[in-house]
Every structure is written in structure tokens, then in C-alpha cells.
Amino acid sequence: MKRPPALTAECFHPTVLNKLIVDFETETVLIEGLSDxxxxxxxxxxxxxxxxxxxxxxxxxxxxxxxxxxxxxxxYMRLFS
Structure with a gap:
């Protein structure tokens, strides 16, 4: 199984931050737009x-x-506490 990439500042770059998809049922965030x-x-x-x-x-x-x-x-974080 492929290990997920480490969370870096790149994940929160403005061009990526606007592509965050929050799954409130599983309490996860799907990050898209990190082509590499x-x-x-x-x-x-x-x-x-x-x-x-x-x-x-x-x-x-x-x-x-x-x-x-x-x-x-x-x-958003208060929604997961």
C-alpha cells in the first residue's frame, strides 16, 4: 500500500487550499491538486x-x-472536536 505523502506547507498553498474537500462522516480531508x-x-x-x-x-x-x-x-476544526 502506498504511503500518503507527508503534510507540508505545499498542502496549504492557496492553489491547493481551495481544493480541500472535507468528509464530515469520516472526519478526513481529501486534498486534491498536488499533481506531484x-x-x-x-x-x-x-x-x-x-x-x-x-x-x-x-x-x-x-x-x-x-x-x-x-x-x-x-x-473547520471545531467541527471535528
């Missing part, structure tokens, strides 16, 4: 980005990507 990585499914419960403080995200991602991640999680 293919399509991947990310389990939001396994993703600790929703618990990471914004200051920590700024160390991992550039500021624009960190803002996108924070905006996404602020808008």
Missing part, C-alpha cells in the same frame, strides 16, 4: 496542527502558509 504527490487523505484527528499554537506554526511554515492553516483550522 497525487491525492491524499488526511485524518484530522491524527493531525496535531489544531492543537499547535500559532507561534509554533510560524516556525514550521512561512507566515502566509501559517495564516492559511490557522484560518482553515479556526473555521
Amino acid at each position: 504527490l497525487g491525492t491524499s487523505i488526511i485524518d484530522l484527528k491524527q493531525l496535531d496542527l489544531h492543537e499547535a499554537p500559532e507561534e509554533f506554526l510560524l516556525k514550521l511554515f512561512d507566515p502566509a502558509h501559517a495564516r492559511l492553516i490557522c484560518g482553515f483550522r479556526n473555521r
Whole structure:
């Protein structure tokens, strides 16, 4: 079985972020548009980005990507808690 690609800032690039499809039944996000990585499914419960403080995200991602991640999680993450 092919291992899903690692979650990187590329996943939250504006051209990719608008292609996120949320499956509320399985609590996963399907990310499309990563042509070099293919399509991947990310389990939001396994993703600790929703618990990471914004200051920590700024160390991992550039500021624009960190803002996108924070905006996404602020808008949708409460639906999965």
C-alpha cells in the first residue's frame, strides 16, 4: 500500500487550499491538486496542527502558509472536536 505523502506547507498553498474537500462522516480531508504527490487523505484527528499554537506554526511554515492553516483550522476544526 502506498504511503500518503507527508503534510507540508505545499498542502496549504492557496492553489491547493481551495481544493480541500472535507468528509464530515469520516472526519478526513481529501486534498486534491498536488499533481506531484497525487491525492491524499488526511485524518484530522491524527493531525496535531489544531492543537499547535500559532507561534509554533510560524516556525514550521512561512507566515502566509501559517495564516492559511490557522484560518482553515479556526473555521473547520471545531467541527471535528
